[in-house]
Amino acid sequence: GAVVSQHPSRVICKSGTSVKIECRSLDFQATTMFWYRQFPKKSLMLMATSNEGSKATYEQGVEKDKFLINHASLTLSTLTVTSAHPEDSSFYICSARNSQGSNYGYTFGSGTRLTVV
Amino acid sequence: AQSVTQPDIHITVSEGASLELRCNYSYGATPYLFWYVQSPGQGLQLLLKYFSGDTLVQGIKGFEAEFKRSQSSFNLRKPSVHWSDAAEYFCAVGTLTGNQFYFGTGTSLTVIP
Numbered sequence: 494g495a496v497v498s499q500h501p502s503r504v505i506c507k508s509g510t511s512v513k514i515e516c517r518s519l520d521f522q523a524t525t526m527f528w529y530r531q532f533p534k535k536s537l538m539l540m541a542t543s544n545e546g547s548k549a550t551y552e553q554g555v556e557k558d559k560f561l562i563n564h565a566s567l568t569l570s571t572l573t574v575t576s577a578h579p580e581d582s583s584f585y586i587c588s589a590r591n592s593q594g595s596n597y598g599y600t601f602g603s604g605t606r607l608t609v610v
Numbered sequence: 611a612q613s614v615t616q617p618d619i620h621i622t623v624s625e626g627a628s629l630e631l632r633c634n635y636s637y638g639a640t641p642y643l644f645w646y647v648q649s650p651g652q653g654l655q656l657l658l659k660y661f662s663g664d665t666l667v668q669g670i671k672g673f674e675a676e677f678k679r680s681q682s683s684f685n686l687r688k689p690s691v692h693w694s695d696a697a698e699y700f701c702a703v704g705t706l707t708g709n710q711f712y713f714g715t716g717t718s719l720t721v722i723p
Contacts (some may be wrong), residue, residue, distance in 0.1 A: 499653065527711060536700065536715045537654075586653055588711075598644065599704060599711055603653035 495521050495591045499602025506577055506609055514572045514605045516587030522567035523589035527599070528560070531584040543570040577609040612637050614703050616714035623691050624722050631686040631717050633675075633701030643684040644702040645675055648716075654700065660684065671695070696721045 496519040506512050516526055524545045529537040541551045541562050549562035559581075561573040570589075574581055588601045615634045623629055635641055642661050646654040658669025665677040675686045684701060698718050704711040 534718075537713050539711070584651075588654075590711075598656060598659055599702075600656070601646070601654040604651070606651065 495589070495598070495600040497523075497587065497589050497600045497602045499587050499605055501605060502603060503606045504608070506607070508578055508609055509576055511573055511575045512577055512607060514574075514585055514587070514607075516570045516572070516589065516602050518568045518589040518591070518600070521589075521591045523570075523591065524567060525590040526564060526570040527588045527590070528562060528570075528572050529586045529588070531586060531604075537586060540572075545570075574607065577607070579609045582607055582609045612703065612712055614701055614712050614714040616699075616701055616717050618717045619715070620718045620720070622720040622722060625693050626690050629686075629688045629691045629695070629719070631699050631701075631719070633684045633686065633714060634682050635684065635701075635703045636682065637703050639705060641684075641703045642705060643675075643677060644704065645669065645673070645684075645686050646700045646702060647671075648698045648700065650697075657686070657699075691719075691721055693721045693723070695719060 498517045500515045526543040528540045530540050531537050539552050540555045541549045543549045543562045543564040545564045545567050551557045564570040586604045588599045613636045617632050644659045645657040648654050657673050658667045660667045660677045668674050673688050677684050698716050700716045701714040
């Protein structure tokens with residue numbers, strides 16, 4: 494079945510530094526990937542939609558200069574949290590849309606716990 | 611506007627009892643419906659999905675869901691809950707051609723011995 498690998502699973506960084514999170518579709522091509530942020534005991538908030546070869550589409554209220562998204566290939570999208578601050582600490586999850594036949598659906602990565610100290 | 615509602619924020623059931631988690635959606639086009647489960651600190655795992663055809667969908671771990679268009683619902687059920695089912699459950703609606711995917715707010719399930 495469709496598998497999405499997200500790395501790293503946990504990261505601790507100092508305030509002011511940048512962190513990159515990778516999302517890879519391992520056995521299918523994903524022209525569209527999504528990045529979500531989840532606050533404790535809350536649902537997933539869509540941050541942006543990442544399209545291969547083009548600019549990401551950000552949801553209202555999400556700072557695109559702070560959360561840089563790159564989708565340079567059909568199997569890889571990256572989210573870079575720039576100049577991270579403690580309020581950016583959260584659980585970030587990516588998903589990839591598989592549009593192929595019976596495997597159609599949205600497969601999620603295992604998430605990245607970001608802690609900014 | 612598209613939306614997904616999970617009316618129950620938290621449910622507690624006894625192990626071995628039956629379970630039903632509610633999900634209602636509001637969507638202009640034909641919905642593609644999903645149920646996901648999330649264990650603490652983990653990503654989301656797909657339990658089942660509905661695109662078309664038989665309105666009763668079977669999923670993994672003994673879960674099933676029934677699509678009722680007249681009620682705009684896609685409730686998740688399990689006849690006998692196991693302690694390992696304790697987790698957060700999310701209902702979601704998406705489209706085949708669009709890049710839109712909406713989550714409900716989730717239902718937290720606690721299973722007591």
